[in-house]
Amino acid sequence: MFSFQTILDNFPVLLSSARYTLLISVLGCFEGLVLGAVICAGALSSKLWLRRIAALYVSFFRGVPLLIQLLAAYYLLPVIGINVPALVAAVLTVGLCAAAYLSEVLRGSLNAIPKGQAEAAAAIGMAPRDVWVRILLPQALKIGLPAIVNELILLVKASSLVTVVGIVEITRMSQSIAAATYRPLEIYLAAAFIYLAINLVIAQAGRVLERRLTV
Amino acid sequence: MMETLHRYGPDLLTGFGLTLLSWALGTLLGLVLGFVIEIARRFGHNLLGYPIRAYVEFIRGTPFLVQLFVLYYGGPLIGLRLDALPAGILGLTIYGSAYFTEILRAGFDAVPLGQIEAARAIGFRNTTIVSRIMVPVMMVSALPSLVNFAIILTKETVILSMITVPEIMFQTQTMMSETFAFVTPILILALFFWGFVETISRFGRRLERRFTHYLLDRS
Structure with a gap:
C-alpha cells in the first residue's frame, strides 16, 4: 500500500539535504560559466594550439560520462598528492564538465552577435579584453540564456551522481531513508518531486529573467 | 598487468556487451515509444495532451x-518485479522517450503544412502521410538532435551500474575493489567511452548526409 505517512515523516530531512544539491549545482554553474568563457575564448582564438586545446577539452568532457569523471577525480587527486574533501572534488568535477557544455553554448551565441560590434569597439580603441568583457560576453550571456538555464537544470539532475563520492544530497539521503524504512517507492518518488520542484522553479526564473534582461 | 587482464x-567483455545492448535497446525502444507518444499527441484526442x-x-x-531507483527498488511495491537489466533497459526507454518525443515534436512542427495538405488533397491516408511525407521531411531537421540524444544515452548507461546491472562500469568497479588498482582502470574506462561517443557521432554525421542528400545534390 502506498504510504503517504512515510513521505510526510521523512520529508523535512529529505528537503534539508536539498541544500547540498543546490550548493553543488550553483557553484558548479558559476565555475562552469567562468571556465566556459575562458575555453570559449580559446576556441575562438587566432592561435592554433589554443584552439586545439579547447577542442580537446570539450571533446573529452562531453565524451566521458560524468560518473566516470567523478570517480576519476575522487581516486586520482589523492594519487597525485592532492587531498581535498569529497565535496570540493565533486563541485570541481561538475564545474569542469559544465564548462565544456557552456563554452559551446557561449560560442554559439557569440556567433549570433554581429561582427561589426567587435570591430566598432576595437575602432574606438577598446582593448581586446574590454571588447570581450564589456561588449561580447554580456550579449552572449543574454542570447544564450535559455540554453544556460537548460544547462543549470541538467546540472541539478547531474548532482544526483555525486552520491558515488559519498556526499549526502537528496539522492543519497533518500537511499539511506529507503534502506531504513523499507519504503523505496514513496521515498524515491518524494525525492523525484523535490528535484522536479527545483527544476520548475529554475525554468520559471529563467523565463522571467529572459523577459527582464536588457543588455 | 597481463595477469589482471587475463583474470578480468x-x-x-561481457560488461561491454551489456553496455552496448542496453544502449542499443534503450535508444531504439525509446525512439519507438517517443514516436508513439508524439503520434498520439498529434492525432489523438485533445485531452491526451495533458497526461503526455x-x-x-x-x-x-x-x-x-x-x-531508476523508483523503478527498480520501488517497482516491487506495486507488483513490478524486474531484474536489474530489464529494469535498466526499461528505465533508459522511458527516459529516452520523453526527450525523443520532444525532438520529434519540433521536427514534425517544421514540416510545411502545405505538403501535408497536398498529400491529403490527393487522397493519402493518415498512415501514408506520416510514413511518406512527415517522417522523411522531419528527419532532415530532427536528425542532429536525435543523434545528439543517442550520444547522451550512451553516457547514461553507466548509471545502470548503480542498480547492479553488470555492464562495463560495474565490472570495472568490481575489478577496482578486488585489485585495489584505481587509476588505470578508470582512465581506460574514460578513454573507452570517449572513443565510443566519437564513433557514434561520426556515424551520426554520415547518417545526416544520407538524409539530407537530396537537398545538396540539386544545386
Whole structure:
C-alpha cells in the first residue's frame, strides 16, 4: 500500500539535504560559466594550439560520462598528492564538465552577435579584453540564456551522481531513508518531486529573467 | 598487468556487451515509444495532451538515477518485479522517450503544412502521410538532435551500474575493489567511452548526409 505517512515523516530531512544539491549545482554553474568563457575564448582564438586545446577539452568532457569523471577525480587527486574533501572534488568535477557544455553554448551565441560590434569597439580603441568583457560576453550571456538555464537544470539532475563520492544530497539521503524504512517507492518518488520542484522553479526564473534582461 | 587482464578480461567483455545492448535497446525502444507518444499527441484526442505533458515534464525534470531507483527498488511495491537489466533497459526507454518525443515534436512542427495538405488533397491516408511525407521531411531537421540524444544515452548507461546491472562500469568497479588498482582502470574506462561517443557521432554525421542528400545534390 502506498504510504503517504512515510513521505510526510521523512520529508523535512529529505528537503534539508536539498541544500547540498543546490550548493553543488550553483557553484558548479558559476565555475562552469567562468571556465566556459575562458575555453570559449580559446576556441575562438587566432592561435592554433589554443584552439586545439579547447577542442580537446570539450571533446573529452562531453565524451566521458560524468560518473566516470567523478570517480576519476575522487581516486586520482589523492594519487597525485592532492587531498581535498569529497565535496570540493565533486563541485570541481561538475564545474569542469559544465564548462565544456557552456563554452559551446557561449560560442554559439557569440556567433549570433554581429561582427561589426567587435570591430566598432576595437575602432574606438577598446582593448581586446574590454571588447570581450564589456561588449561580447554580456550579449552572449543574454542570447544564450535559455540554453544556460537548460544547462543549470541538467546540472541539478547531474548532482544526483555525486552520491558515488559519498556526499549526502537528496539522492543519497533518500537511499539511506529507503534502506531504513523499507519504503523505496514513496521515498524515491518524494525525492523525484523535490528535484522536479527545483527544476520548475529554475525554468520559471529563467523565463522571467529572459523577459527582464536588457543588455 | 597481463595477469589482471587475463583474470578480468572476460568479465569486462561481457560488461561491454551489456553496455552496448542496453544502449542499443534503450535508444531504439525509446525512439519507438517517443514516436508513439508524439503520434498520439498529434492525432489523438485533445485531452491526451495533458497526461503526455505531465509525463514529459516529470521525466525531464528528475534525475535518471532517481527514476531508476523508483523503478527498480520501488517497482516491487506495486507488483513490478524486474531484474536489474530489464529494469535498466526499461528505465533508459522511458527516459529516452520523453526527450525523443520532444525532438520529434519540433521536427514534425517544421514540416510545411502545405505538403501535408497536398498529400491529403490527393487522397493519402493518415498512415501514408506520416510514413511518406512527415517522417522523411522531419528527419532532415530532427536528425542532429536525435543523434545528439543517442550520444547522451550512451553516457547514461553507466548509471545502470548503480542498480547492479553488470555492464562495463560495474565490472570495472568490481575489478577496482578486488585489485585495489584505481587509476588505470578508470582512465581506460574514460578513454573507452570517449572513443565510443566519437564513433557514434561520426556515424551520426554520415547518417545526416544520407538524409539530407537530396537537398545538396540539386544545386
